[in-house]
Amino acid sequence: MTNRFVVGLAGSPFGLKGFIKVKSLSGETEHLLRLREALLRLRGREELHEIEQSAPAFPSVIMKFRGIDTPEEAGAFTGAEIITTRENASPLKSGEFYIEDLKGMAVMSPENGEDGSTSGDVLGHITNIIEGGGGYLAEIRLNSGEFKLVPFRDEFFGEIKPETGRAALRNTWILE
Numbered sequence: 001m002t003n004r005f006v007v008g009l010a011g012s013p014f015g016l017k018g019f020i021k022v023k024s025l026s027g028e029t030e031h032l033l034r035l036r037e038a039l040l041r042l043r044g045r046e047e048l049h050e051i052e053q054s055a056p057a058f059p060s061v062i063m064k065f066r067g068i069d070t071p072e073e074a075g076a077f078t079g080a081e082i083i084t085t086r087e088n089a090s091p092l093k094s095g096e097f098y099i100e101d102l103k104g105m106a107v108m109s110p111e112n113g114e115d116g117s118t119s120g121d122v123l124g125h126i127t128n129i130i131e132g133g134g135g136y137l138a139e140i141r142l143n144s145g146e147f148k149l150v151p152f153r154d155e156f157f158g159e160i161k162p163e164t165g166r167a168a169l170r171n172t173w174i175l176e
Contacts, residue, residue, distance in 0.1 A: 002086070002098065002100040002101060003085055003086050004039075004083050004084070004085060004086075005083065005084060005085075005086065005089045005098060005100060006025060006041075006081045006082065006083050007024065007025055007026065007031065007032065007038075007082055007083070007084050007088075007089055007090065008022040008023055008024050008025055008032055008061070008081075008082035009022065009023045009025065009079070009080070009081060009082065010022055010040065010042075010077045010078060010079060010080040010081075010082060011023055011060065011078060012075070012078055013071040013072075013074035013075045013078075014057065014062045014074075015062075015071070016070075016071060017064065017069065017070075018064055018065070018068040018069040018070050018071065018073055018074045019053075019062045019063065019064045019074065020062065020063050020064075020065070020068070020074045020077055020078075021057060021060050021061075021062055022060055022061045022062070022063050022082055023059075023060050024059075024060070024061065024090075026089075026090040027059075028090045029056060029059075029060070029061050030090075031088060031089060031090045031091065032054065032061045032063075032082075033054050033055075033056065033061060034088070035051050035054065035063075035084060035088055036050065036051055037049065037050050037051055038051060038063075038065075038082050038083060038084050039082075039083040039084070040065070040077055040080040040081070040082060040083075041080060041081040041083055042077060042079060042080040042081070046083070049065040049066060049067070049068070050065065050066040051063055051064070051065060051066075052064045052065065052066050065077075086098075097160065097162060098162075099128075099129045101162040102126050102129055102138070102160075102162065102167070103126055103127065103128060103129070104125055104126065104127075104165065105125065105126045105160075105162065105165050105166060105167045106122045106124075106125055106165055106166050106167070107122070107123050107124050107125060107126060107138075107140050107167055107168075107169060108120040108121065108122060108123065108166055108167065108168040108169065109121045109123055109168070109169060109172050110158060110168055110169065110170060110171070110172075120168060122143070123140075123142060123143065123169070123172065123175065124140045124141050124142035124143055124148075125140065125141055126138050126139065126140055126167065127139045127140065127141050127147070129152060130149070132149075132151075134151070135151060135152065135153060136151070136152040136153075137149040137150065137151055137152060138150045138151075138152045138157070138167075140175070142175065148174075148175050150169070150174050150175070155170065156169060156170060156171075156174055157169060157170065158170045
């Protein structure tokens with residue numbers, strides 16, 4: 001399982017003291033306000049920065065990183081990914097998963113009809129979770145190499161176990 005997560009995206013500078021507006025990728029901001037340091041990744045380069053101050057700026061958060069003291073310096077980080085550890089990521093509620101933990105999971109057929117167990121045949125692997133208009137879609141690369149999109153909802157997926165790397169479909173007709 002992944003231990004590092006992109007939790008936000010750095011936007012434009014905010015104010016005159018080097019604050020950066022940060023958009024939360026989970027839609028929640030409380031975990032961002034608790035951060036004391038974060039890795040900033042921009043154009044393949046990563047730098048660890050101490051967070052001096054943060055404050056809510058609905059729907060975003062503003063952050064002041066040590067050593068970034070002017071709007072011009074802050075502007076150089078526009079578009080940077082804000083990366084932190086699993087412990088500092090947004091807490092999960094029951095039935096929620098980190099997208100990074102779902103990527104690469106084996107997609108299984110149900111063993112006995114429609115029980116949704118993870119002990120059937122491997123049909124393919126989840127390559128990504130995409131936000132669609134009506135919810136999330138699991139992008140699945142089938143064993144044949146073909147890609148299919150399946151709504152990531154309870155009526156299509158049964159048991160999902162990131163710890164074993166397996167997710168079961170309730171029915172295989174959704175892949176036809």
